[in-house]
Amino acid sequence: MQAYRIRSWRGAAELCEVPVPVPGPGQVLMKVAGCGLCHSDLGMIGIPAEFGEPLGWSMPFTLGHETTGWIAGIGPHTELGLDEGDAVALVAAASCGHCRYCITGQDNACPGGSAGRGYGRDGGLAEYVLVEDPRDLLPLGGLDAVTAGPLTDAGSTSYHAVRRVRSRLLPGATAVILGAGGLGRFAVQYVRLFGAARTIVVDHAENRRAQALELGADEAIHGVDEHTAVRIRELTGSAGADVVLDFVGTDGSIAAGLGALAAGGAFGLVGAGGGGFGGNWFSGLPRDGEVFTFQGSDIADTRAVIELARTGAISNPTEVFALADIEDAYRRLESGQLIGRVVAVP
Ligand SMILES: [Zn+2]
Ligand SMILES: [Zn+2]
The missing domain is CATH 3.90.180.10 (Medium-chain alcohol dehydrogenases, catalytic domain)
Incomplete structure (x- = not known):
């Protein structure tokens, strides 16, 4: 064969x-x-x-x-x-x-x-x-x-990520999805199915942003880049996001995601982009929040x-x-x- x-x-x-x-x-x-x-x-x-x-x-x-x-x-x-x-x-x-x-x-x-x-x-x-x-x-x-x-990996890994944060997807909350590719486009759908949170998708490709909106995202913005965290804070009345799921996983996306997170929020690193964390007790990590990662x-x-x-x-x-x-x-x-x-x- x-x-x-x-x-x-x-x-x-x-x-x-x-x-x-x-x-x-x-x-x-x-x-x-x-x-x-x-x-x-x-x-x-x-x-x-x-x-x-x-x-x-x-x-x-x-x-x-x-x-x-x-x-x-x-x-x-x-x-x-x-x-x-x-x-x-x-x-x-x-x-x-x-x-x-x-x-x-x-x-x-x-x-x-x-x-x-x-x-x-x-x-x-x-x-x-x-x-x-x-x-x-x-x-x-x-x-x-x-x-x-694709349901067995792209669909399931993104499901695992959203399942982890499901209890946070409450009315008034904001969930951010960094990267609307193979996994992110499923995550948008699970966030919509599981909760009442507003969903903001960040992707550099116009066609993927358009698709994310069709699949139920409330907003889709260009990025991920050095302006992403500020942009998300503007969109959330400075509060920041309650959930960020990072399907990119580079130094830049991790910094943007953590920078966009509200106190008490959850950041999930899913993308295997090889990025690292620069935060410490004083800054760069969510206060009283959660950072998690997993594989598969x-x-x-x-x-x-x-x-x-x-x-x-x-x-x-x-x-x-x-x-x-x-x-x-x-x-x-x-x-x-x-x-x-x-x-x-x-
Ligand atoms: Zn895979
Ligand atoms: Zn076993």
Whole structure:
């Protein structure tokens, strides 16, 4: 089968021919209908062993961590509750199911989760993917299997962020979303669904600001830049924002977000832009507030997001490319002109 793989440490990614995996005891083979592309895929190309090996990654591996498809084979002695041909989403993160995090529903903090399908292990940019643990499969319940993949990462990670601040989205409160790309456009929709807060979106792309307004944002301003914090304070009568979710994650966006925050507010760092915090006890951190960060999402988040998409409560715009045109698809992603997620179809 065709698979888009990183061949070696510090190596490039390319389409190559590999055998179709065979499901062993307790395992499931999934035929891929579509797999969403993520900016983080590009960050994995060229990574050195010093970075990957401590995370439990091994080479080579197939990229792609937003995978949906159909059950194509069930290994012996596998308890699944699903049949061949059923449409499913695959949770990318590995989790053990029995550690202190997994049993409290915080499986994205499972110590075994630093390698997952599409990062350090074989992911979904292929015709088939092997699922070692059926607990990672979620039924799609009538959702289109080709385009649902982005719900499992872009949709779920942003859901996790908004869920964390849900109790703050009260009437009169302001929520700010920095970056209206793959994740931010979902976050706008969750803020609208979960609360009564006014939503301000900040993005440098005019088409993404327009889309954010269509999806329910109250205001969309240009940025993120050195004027963003002042602009948000102007828009909030100097009070500042009760919630800032930063889907950019650079030094600049973190400084802008913290600078825009009201006392008692919450700042969530979601974007992996590599930025740092400069604050201390005196300034630069929210007084009596909260700063949090996390990676990925819980299985329960993905289950909830699938339900929201299935019932039409959220929209998940996508552009579909053939897996054979994967290089073009990544170029399209990098151009920053997209207003939906790119999905590759084998
Ligand atoms: Zn991702
Ligand atoms: Zn665990």
